[in-house]
Amino acid sequence: MTKYEVLKKYFGYDSFREGQEMLVDALLNGQDVLGIMPTGAGKSLCYQIPALLLPGITLVVSPLISLMKDQVSTLNQAGIHAAFLNSSLSAAQYRKALGFAMEGRYKIIYVAPERLLTPEFLCAVQSMEISMISVDEAHCISQWGQDFRPSYLKITEFVEQLPARPVIGAFTATATKEVRDDIEALLSLRDPVRLVTGFDRKNLKFTVQQPKDKFAAVESFLAEHEADCGIIYCLTRKNVEEVCEKLEQKGYSVTRYHAGLSDLERKENQEDFIYDRKQIMVATNAFGMGIDKSNVRYVIHYNMPKNMESYYQEAGRAGRDGLPAECILLYAGQDVITNQFFIENMAQESEDPETTALIRQREEERLKKMTFYCFTHECLRDYILRYFGEYGSNYCGNCSNCLSEFETVDVTAAAKAILGCVRECRQRYGTTVILDTLHGANTAKIRQYRMDENSHYGELAKEPVYRLRQILNELQVREYLYVTADTYSIVRLLPKAAELLDEDGTMLMKMAKEEKRIPKAAKEKTKTKTSAAAKDLSNEEAAVFEKLRALRMELAKEH
Ligand code: ADP
Numbered sequence: 210m211t212k213y214e215v216l217k218k219y220f221g222y223d224s225f226r227e228g229q230e231m232l233v234d235a236l237l238n239g240q241d242v243l244g245i246m247p248t249g250a251g252k253s254l255c256y257q258i259p260a261l262l263l264p265g266i267t268l269v270v271s272p273l274i275s276l277m278k279d280q281v282s283t284l285n286q287a288g289i290h291a292a293f294l295n296s297s298l299s300a301a302q303y304r305k306a307l308g309f310a311m312e313g314r315y316k317i318i319y320v321a322p323e324r325l326l327t328p329e330f331l332c333a334v335q336s337m338e339i340s341m342i343s344v345d346e347a348h349c350i351s352q353w354g355q356d357f358r359p360s361y362l363k364i365t366e367f368v369e370q371l372p373a374r375p376v377i378g379a380f381t382a383t384a385t386k387e388v389r390d391d392i393e394a395l396l397s398l399r400d401p402v403r404l405v406t407g408f409d410r411k412n413l414k415f416t417v418q419q420p421k422d423k424f425a426a427v428e429s430f431l432a433e434h435e436a437d438c439g440i441i442y443c444l445t446r447k448n449v450e451e452v453c454e455k456l457e458q459k460g461y462s463v464t465r466y467h468a469g470l471s472d473l474e475r476k477e478n479q480e481d482f483i484y485d486r487k488q489i490m491v492a493t494n495a496f497g498m499g500i501d502k503s504n505v506r507y508v509i510h511y512n513m514p515k516n517m518e519s520y521y522q523e524a525g526r527a528g529r530d531g532l533p534a535e536c537i538l539l540y541a542g543q544d545v546i547t548n549q550f551f552i553e554n555m556a557q558e559s560e561d562p563e564t565t566a567l568i569r570q571r572e573e574e575r576l577k578k579m580t581f582y583c584f585t586h587e588c589l590r591d592y593i594l595r596y597f598g599e600y601g602s603n604y605c606g607n608c609s610n611c612l613s614e615f616e617t618v619d620v621t622a623a624a625k626a627i628l629g630c631v632r633e634c635r636q637r638y639g640t641t642v643i644l645d646t647l648h649g650a651n652t653a654k655i656r657q658y659r660m661d662e663n664s665h666y667g668e669l670a671k672e673p674v675y676r677l678r679q680i681l682n683e684l685q686v687r688e689y690l691y692v693t694a695d696t697y698s699i700v701r702l703l704p705k706a707a708e709l710l711d712e713d714g715t716m717l718m719k720m721a722k723e724e725k726r727i728p729k730a731a732k733e734k735t736k737t738k739t740s741a742a743a744k745d746l747s748n749e750e751a752a753v754f755e756k757l758r759a760l761r762m763e764l765a766k767e768h
């Protein structure tokens with residue numbers, strides 16, 4: 210059979226998608242490959258087709274049990290002999306499957322990385338003819354990636370113990386250079402054929418909003434998209450339940466998905482959505498892996514996700530059919546706090562505490578970049594593409610920034626005041642204290658730190674706080690200063706700060722025109738007593754924020 214016949218006979222497709230054929234050919238020629246394609250591009254076929262054409266068995270290393278199950282059942286339905294070996298099997302089932310594998314009954318075997326170096330598995334593979342190893346979700350091997358799995362590091366050791374080295378294919382949707390390099394090095398790929406398909410999804414329109422009332426924002430969007438189906442992602446199960454219930458009450462055709470539901474309910478809800486029995490899916494990030502629904506017209510993020518990788522993957526579930534679709538992110542300050550809370554309480558990722566600390570620090574960095582996405586006034590698409598290591602133009606014409614009007618503002622004076630204030634307090638305080646000082650707040654903390662004696666105290670009292678934050682963020686993006694990634698968010702100067710402080714530097718910045726509504730600024734002037742941080746939040750959020758702050762102070766005292 211030819212590759213085209215396999216494509217048609219087993220998968221029912223007439224032609225390859227961009228890049229697939231090149232990777233199939235390379236693997237058939239015995240060349241290692243590294244395939245970097247966005248989620249949904251069709252990476253599985255790139256190794257499944259060679260697997261069927263090569264003589265022996267293909268092992269696929271895959272990180273998630275649900276992914277393995279899905280793939281194997283799809284393959285089985287297509288009449289391909291495939292199986293998975295992971296902890297979802299009982300000991301007896303596992304042994305049986307391994308026995309069948311040794312008899313050569315399977316063409317493709319999915320295996321959990323943790324199984325590779327077990328004596329049982331190692332012994333079994335000695336008598337199998339393994340032609341290819343495919344490493345799916347290969348970014349799991351990199352600590353730069355969001356899904357680092359230490360057991361992926363064992364793959365090379367496993368390969369070395371095979372009687373002959375099979376050809377290796379690695380696949381991922383993470384295109385950052387660090388991750389790419391890690392994959393090649395840590396899997397010891399031999400002169401691999403590399404394929405990076407474009408990450409740009411031109412049919413997706415990206416929007417960031419910071420609405421006062423998120424639910425109202427969702428409702429007004431839905432009112433304009435009555436006939437469409439879409440996904441609403443929330444950060445927590447509780448949020449999912451709330452949003453789903455409210456929509457249900459309003460008469461929407463809606464279902465939900467999160468890890469707190471039973472297997473059965475999850476399956477039913479997922480199918481209701483996939484088969485168009487329900488129009489709207491409200492879900493946590495547990496929803497979507499391995500789901501292929503082409504007519505999702507919008508993906509709304511009710512909360513900002515933890516990083517750009519998650520965001521782009523989730524948002525990317527919209528518009529798989531290539532028709533116009535919308536990706537809307539509803540930002541609130543609380544989302545940062547919630548994500549920070551998740552990071553602080555992250556499971557022990559490694560037995561080594563130093564590695565765990567490092568992973569946590571990287572998560573903080575990534576959260577920061579996600580937050581900047583919500584604040585940038587540059588083209589959102591360009592921001593995304595640059596994040597993933599690609600270069601776009603700085604105007605796409607199809608994102609909320611390109612579509613809204615901006616003006617260039619000279620923010621030199623404010624920028625100087627911020628940097629000056631940081632310098633004068635000898636870089637000891639966090640963003641809130643700095644902004645409160647500039648704004649002239651009269652809080653206990655400001656008095657305690659004697660910040661009311663800072664020569665910049667009250668210097669920017671007329672600027673609304675959100676603008677000060679924007680400028681502070683921009684100063685970070687442009688590397689005049691940085692904010693430590695720990696819980697204190699201490700503001701420190703970078704060498705470049707001297708250009709503004711001691712030289713005649715100027716700073717211009719794009720700002721949204723609509724944000725110039727002055728009434729709010731006037732109102733704020735009379736209320737300079739509240740904290741800048743608290744002012745960005747609702748009462749409820751402020752309470753959570755204060756609680757967290759108290760908790761952090763306590764923790765800090767213990768150290
Ligand atoms: P990825 O792993 O890159 O996220 P998948 O391998 O899961 O993507 O494929 C996504 C979807 O695209 C699947 O439903 C798959 O059947 C479909 N697909 C893959 N290749 C083709 C093709 N050549 N023609 C049509 N559909 C394809």
Ligand code: MG
Pocket residue numbers: 252253345
């Ligand atoms: Mg995949």
Ligand code: ZN
Pocket residue numbers: 587588589590591603604605606607608609610611
């Ligand atoms: Zn744009």
